[in-house]
Amino acid sequence: MRTVVAEFTTPDTRRAARHLGRLVREARLARRMPQTELAARAKTSKLTVIRIEKGAVETALGTWLSVMEQLGLLQHVLAIEDPVAPQLAAQQRNRRARRKAEPDLDF
Secondary structure, X not given: OOOOHHHHOOHHHHHHHHHHHHHHHXXXXXXXXXXXXXXXHOOOOHHHHHHHHHOOOOOOHHHHHXXXXXXXXXXXXXXXXXXXXXXXXXHHHOOXXXXXXXXXXXX
């Protein structure tokens, strides 16, 4: 039985996917590029491009990124940063690393 990814995503995730899909569609239309041409450039199918434009969360991330790259949107994805990660990493650096106890493999 196939797992339906959309059933396991949150409403915020689906909303973000729809937003990104609209951005992809708007970028493609602004460049006057047919879905078939975008699909060929991104090495995917026209049906997958249609799904991405609708915000399909079950489409592979690599395919999303390939489509975005062909539209010049990849640089915006690369600009995303986590403002909290450096703070959390700095807190962890102040702690001493400890080895976990060796498992007892004596049979």
